Amino acid sequence: MADAPNYGLIGLGTMGAALALNIAENGYPIAVYNRTAEVTDDFIRNAGDLASRLTPTKSLEEFVQSMATPRTVILMVPAGPVVDQQIEALRPLLSKDDLIIDAGNANFADTQRRFAAAADQPYDFMGIGVSGGEEGARHGPSIMAGGEPAQWDRVGEMLEAISAKYEGQPCAALMGKGGAGHFVKMVHNGIEYADMQMIAECYSLMRDGLGFGTDQIAATFENWNEGPLSSYLIEISGKVARATDPISGGPMLDAIRDTAGQKGTGRWTAIEAQQLAVPVPVIEAAVVARNLSSRFDARQMGADVFGTMPQAISSDGIDTATLEKALIAGKILCYAQGFEMLSKAASEYGWSLPMPTIARIWREGCIIRSAMLNDMAKALEEAPEGNLIFAEPFTTMLRENEAALRDIVIAGFRAGIAVPALAAGLSWFDTMRTRRTPANMIQAQRDFFGAHGFERVDGKDAPHGPWGSKG
Numbered sequence: 460m461a462d463a464p465n466y467g468l469i470g471l472g473t474m475g476a477a478l479a480l481n482i483a484e485n486g487y488p489i490a491v492y493n494r495t496a497e498v499t500d501d502f503i504r505n506a507g508d509l510a511s512r513l514t515p516t517k518s519l520e521e522f523v524q525s526m527a528t529p530r531t532v533i534l535m536v537p538a539g540p541v542v543d544q545q546i547e548a549l550r551p552l553l554s555k556d557d558l559i560i561d562a563g564n565a566n567f568a569d570t571q572r573r574f575a576a577a578a579d580q581p582y583d584f585m586g587i588g589v590s591g592g593e594e595g596a597r598h599g600p601s602i603m604a605g606g607e608p609a610q611w612d613r614v615g616e617m618l619e620a621i622s623a624k625y626e627g628q629p630c631a632a633l634m635g636k637g638g639a640g641h642f643v644k645m646v647h648n649g650i651e652y653a654d655m656q657m658i659a660e661c662y663s664l665m666r667d668g669l670g671f672g673t674d675q676i677a678a679t680f681e682n683w684n685e686g687p688l689s690s691y692l693i694e695i696s697g698k699v700a701r702a703t704d705p706i707s708g709g710p711m712l713d714a715i716r717d718t719a720g721q722k723g724t725g726r727w728t729a730i731e732a733q734q735l736a737v738p739v740p741v742i743e744a745a746v747v748a749r750n751l752s753s754r755f756d757a758r759q760m761g762a763d764v765f766g767t768m769p770q771a772i773s774s775d776g777i778d779t780a781t782l783e784k785a786l787i788a789g790k791i792l793c794y795a796q797g798f799e800m801l802s803k804a805a806s807e808y809g810w811s812l813p814m815p816t817i818a819r820i821w822r823e824g825c826i827i828r829s830a831m832l833n834d835m836a837k838a839l840e841e842a843p844e845g846n847l848i849f850a851e852p853f854t855t856m857l858r859e860n861e862a863a864l865r866d867i868v869i870a871g872f873r874a875g876i877a878v879p880a881l882a883a884g885l886s887w888f889d890t891m892r893t894r895r896t897p898a899n900m901i902q903a904q905r906d907f908f909g910a911h912g913f914e915r916v917d918g919k920d921a922p923h924g925p926w927g928s929k930g
Contacts, residue, residue, distance in 0.1 A: 588644020
């Protein structure tokens with residue numbers, strides 16, 4: 460089987476099909492299998508010149524037998540039980556040193572479990588996070604791998620070849636063992652949720668507060684994309700605002716129902732942050748905002764009962780320059796929280812997460828790619844465990860833009876325009892620079908009703924208050 464492929468991919472949905480073509484195009488012949496044979500036939504039929512590098516198979520047995528050993532099997536199936544079922548079906552068919560790679564949006568805890576289980580099996584296991592959507596999967600995603608160094612040595616060249624490139628450098632790297640890759644991808648998606656929510660809040664302030672039409676909103680985003688906010692999400696926001704609905708002929712945005720969907724990765728980020736006791740309030744606010752958007756009927760009732768609140772905010776002296784500065788500050792605070800979460804996870808799970816490398820591989824291919832990540836990579840190189848708000852140039856940028864963020868949040872509150880993510884970032888920032896928080900009151904209350912004790916500011920050994928009997 461000298462001419463047989465070493466690589467194979469299971470699951471020819473949108474992402475799987477795109478990834479298979481990317482692998483083939485970069486010079487790696489690959490076997491493919493999909494549970495529905497017609498999907499495989501259509502995929503090969505539409506593969507064009509790349510079909511000669513693809514080996515279609517109609518059964519799992521044929522799929523495994525079509526590959527040369529040692530095999531590398533890439534799973535692009537729905538996250539959760541389906542992955543376990545697919546691994547179990549493959550297990551008796553695989554040989555020693557074969558490698559299974561789960562490249563779906565798996566929960567990192569599942570990847571940790573599967574990685575540990577593989578230790579008693581003839582096959583090896585890796586989990587990789589792939590970001591960039593269909594376009595990224597086809598032409599170059601950002602890839603965050605989790606596994607052993609020896610496994611990376613085996614497949615790293617291929618993963619780097621198919622990844623996005625930033626100034627010639629591949630946006631793919633090994634994050635650490637077990638679920639490290641999927642954890643980093645999870646946090647990426649949490650930041651993505653927050654970034655999108657803050658952009659949506661700025662859109663709302665322009666639409667409902669400043670009375671902008673979609674063309675003016677589009678022009679604002681296009682202008683912002685030429686400055687510090689230059690990023691994929693700002694770029695597509697301008698294109699979205701500029702688009703025309705082919706059915707009504709009006710702005711496309713006006714035809715879209717305001718109920719945001721989600722696949723759960725942002726929620727996973729918020730849940731895991733609570734488990735790690737690391738605050739990521741901007742991400743949490745973004746998750747809550749999506750959940751609230753889905754409560755469509757309740758929101759209509761609220762508007763009927765309490766009135767629709769949004770009012771013009773032009774009298775507050777708010778303009779697009781102020782909005783831009785506020786979004787710059789909000790973005791810095793969001794990323795600072797995300798990288799702090801990664802740092803805490805590295806300590807908790809014994810990973811040596813390459814913090815500067817994470818920023819670098821996010822510069823191209825992934826959804827949150829932005830110009831700011833260059834400076835973030837440099838800052839993390841100097842202080843990989845430090846918080847970005849204490850690193851230049853971000854300290855200076857926050858000093859320059861914090862007032863605008865405060866003005867925007869206040870203006871939104873006064874006008875009744877919800878700005879939960881921007882407000883959460885501001886509250887986190889204010890807490891991070893507060894010498895003495897009101898937590899002493901909380902500790903006194905806890906000691907009063909539960910005798911939980913507290914630390915004294917003078918360091919003396921008197922861990923309870925003079926409350927008498929506890930109520």
